[in-house]
Amino acid sequence: MRWSPAISVPLLLASVEPVRRLVSAPAGSFALLGPHGSGKSYWVRREFPHALLVDLEEPAIARRLRARPDALEAIVGPRPNGEPVVIDGVERAPGVADAARRIGARDKRWRFILVASSARALPRDRLGLFGRRFARVRMRPFVGAEMGRRFHVAEATRLGTVPAILDDPRPVLARADYYTYFFRREVKAERLVPDFERYGRFLDVIASAHAAQLDVARLARACALDRRLVAGYLAMLEERFLIERLEPFTRRARRALFTQPKLYVFDAGVYRALPPDDDQPAEEVESAALEGLVYQHLSAWCSWAPGAQRTIGFWRTRAGAKVDFVVQSRDEFVAIDVHDGFDPGDDALAGAIAFRADYPTGRAIVLHRGTERSERRGVLCLPIDDFLTRLHPARSVSVAARQG
DSSP: OOOSSOOOOSOTTTOSSOOOOOOOOOSSOEEEEOOTTSSHHHHHHHHOTTSEEEETTSHHHHHHHHHOGGGHHHHHOSSOOSSOEEEEOGGGSTHHHHHHHHHHHHOTTOOEEEEESOGGGSOGGGOOGGGSOOEEEEOOSOOHHHHGGGOOHHHHHHHOOOHHHHTSSSHHHHHHHHIIIIIIIHHHHTTOSSOHHHHHHHHTTGGGGBTEEOOHHHHHHHTTOOHHHHHHHHHHHHHTTSEEEEOBOOTTOSSOBOOSOEEEESOHHHHHHSOOOTTSOHHHHHHHHHHHHHHHHHHHHHHTOGGGOOEEEEEEBTTSOEEEEEEEOSSOEEEEEEOSSSSOOHHHHHHHHHHHHHOTTSEEEEEESSSOOEEETTEEEEEHHHHHHHOOTTSOHHHHTSOO
8 A cells, every 4th residue: 555645855835946855874774764754765765876776665576575585685686786775665574674684794895774664663673783783864854944945834833844745736635644544544454453443542532642741541531442552552653653752851850840751743734634632722732733843843953963962851840830842962951942922921931931940051942933032031032933944953952043
């Protein structure tokens, strides 16, 4: 089964020139992981135009390698020719990863690029190819720094930034199709859950968990299912990169903190395609989409610069003070809060001020929908469009926050 929208990625946004991705390939072999439609196949073909491609989307090849993974050796030949071997769709024949490992162990000149839309196909203990750590590279939706003047927060929170969705001439329908296919049809077709009717009840409530602290017991009650079953559904979606968890920041805590992770759907637009929570006001849905969009950008900023040793978390006290994100690297320590309004007042600054009281060496930023920059009580208030467009893996948050 294939999803219908094609991924050509010159983009309907302007369709003038392709969007140049900011992800970079590490030296040696690596695994390129990410959700369907994020542009993995397009990027790897563009970066490595002369690579030998083993495309497991082709049914005949997939059947052959599922039955006999060692047949990979006959496909790639007896010795490397200086170009990498790209194996696209590894989740369709997971044994191929082990076959690549065995080939590489005999001749370290081999360079394999394993492309997968499911972490289950490449567990970490299978990525120790060639006797060293096999790098994992994450492909994510477009970020503002890639899209430049074509990026607008209002559109990104409505449609998201998944390349395959934006490249479709009917992106609203493509967004709905994405949910239908990858959250429902593919799960059913591949028999990833034992009882699809129960899984459907879970999908009816999962939107309420986006940009919120994960409470598995509450979700289980909401869909009248066993807690362990719901935890399994969450793990399955996480393996397919459709949802992500954000761990709390608890370093040198001066007060009691919440320690449960937060949950995010990987793309703000895909979140908007989930079955709506009828009890959630429209303004809360919009705020959750905006916070999710910022999370997309910060997670890409962290993962696309691995040498910078960046981490991201969130901070929330049991007394109610919170900031949406805390980012750290070797050079900076910044709290970032997201305000779904045009002019942040004292209430919008309260969490950032509380954080700085506990961590006076840290900086604090509040992002808002307006156009004015200001600094109030030690908190920098920035237009979110400007900040996300300037947030680049090669720059620090502090540089992205500078004017002009």
